[in-house]
Amino acid sequence: MLSLISNSFRSDASTRLESDHRMPASESEIDVSDLSIVFDGAHGQVIAVDRVSFTARRGEFVCLLGPSGCGKSTLLNAIAGFEQPYAGTILVSGKRITGPGPDRGMVFQQPHLFPWKSVRSNIAHGPRMNGKTRAEARAIADDLIAMVGLSRFANAYPHTLSGGMQQRVSIARALANQPRVLLMDEPFGALDAQTRAIMQDSLLKLWSRISATIIFVTHDIDEAILLADRVLVMSAGPGRILSDITVGLPRPRTLELTLDTRFLALKRECFALIKEQSARAFDAAESRS
């Protein structure tokens, strides 16, 4: 039922500007099949991700939504190439992932900027490491700096910037290799509410200008619905995908959308799923201790 509604939204919004480059969106950019990830914990092996399968089409914005400890970050790290699958496969652009690479940019929860490099050099680092000349890397960096609105701070050093500005630099840095996929691990989780709203808005604007597929991890229901084309709701450990919700709200989206009845209906649906999972996760943690 829900997918029917969202499909009608989709056709309503077919003229929306920002997704023109994504219209032939049938090709799958990310293909995760039967992925399991197992950790060696203090009390034996722990299944962090349990037989997860999903695909993301080229240019799609997918949010992984779930309570903390549900394995959503682990799943993202596996796509990034930082975690090895216990079973199953991950294909990005048809190629199997064996380790991190410049085709997948990542924005972490913390900015993790190189403190000894200026904003420009931080962003130019990726292109420099991938064979671009100093001048080329600088030009790429300056374009991105303008795009994230930090032109005045090109020569500044990370410690002189606010948290929100640092995270902008981190996003620009992740985009500097022109990755096909942008992986974002709760990138706005450490920011205050106002800054977060501004960052969400500018991320959507930025995304409309680049042709990257985004996988965005969050535990914030509003954030997930506001940003995503699709929300994958995950269960508490072991991580499974409970529900694949197509958002289908028109773009461009603004914060006012969070008061829309369609938004609230989606939120209610996510909330019911998350509430149950959070309670389960809490009980599981209690019984363990």
Add this chain to the structure above:
Amino acid sequence: MARKKRLNFLVSLASVPLFLGLWELVSRAQIVNPVLFPSPSVVLAALQDWIASGDFTLDLISSVARVSAGFIIGSVHGIAMGILTGRSAFFSALVGPVFQILRPIPPIAFVPIVILWFGLSETGKLFLIVWGVFFTVWLATHLGVQKVDDGLIRAARMLGTPRRRLLYEVIFLGALPFIFVGLRTAVSISFYTLVAAELAGAFSGIFYRIEVAQQNMQTGRVMAGLMVLGLISFLADRGFASLSQRLVWWR
């Protein structure tokens, strides 16, 4: 508050002259034997005498050359080994325990065996200073490398940094604040060890001259030698501190 600060600054300026004045007074008052405890003015005269004889320049150059060569060789190897053991659990397990046993042996304890091994040559002196510097720099680098923020390493790998470049771009620069703490400690250690090195037999050098002066009962020159040792190691330490502030300014 500001007034108090300014007063304390003025007091700090008066510190050395007051000390010298008190010393001069004690010595002149003949409370102690002035031959064994010469006054600052006598020490100054002895220093002028030492400089005039031409020995001073040679002694200074010999000592500074020994310290610098030993410091550089010891630090380079200490940093390289620290990066190796900091990054590789295998190498750390292989050499760590041996280094931890050798590290606490005071370099001066090696003087007898160094004389047997190297005679009175410069190699033996270099060996002692390198020994003193190496372990300090190794340990600081090892700890620094292990403390490099894992997030930075992941960010660099995500951006496609080749493994070899990662070593300099992230590991070395990330550990640099720790390495500099180790290097600064090693500056003082290299001066302590210089004394041991020149004790092992030398033909020039500040501490060598102190020994000779002692045998000739030239207490003024002995004291002048001590002052010079103190001054150059103080200058080296200060110079190094300001250098490290400039090079690892992000800390």
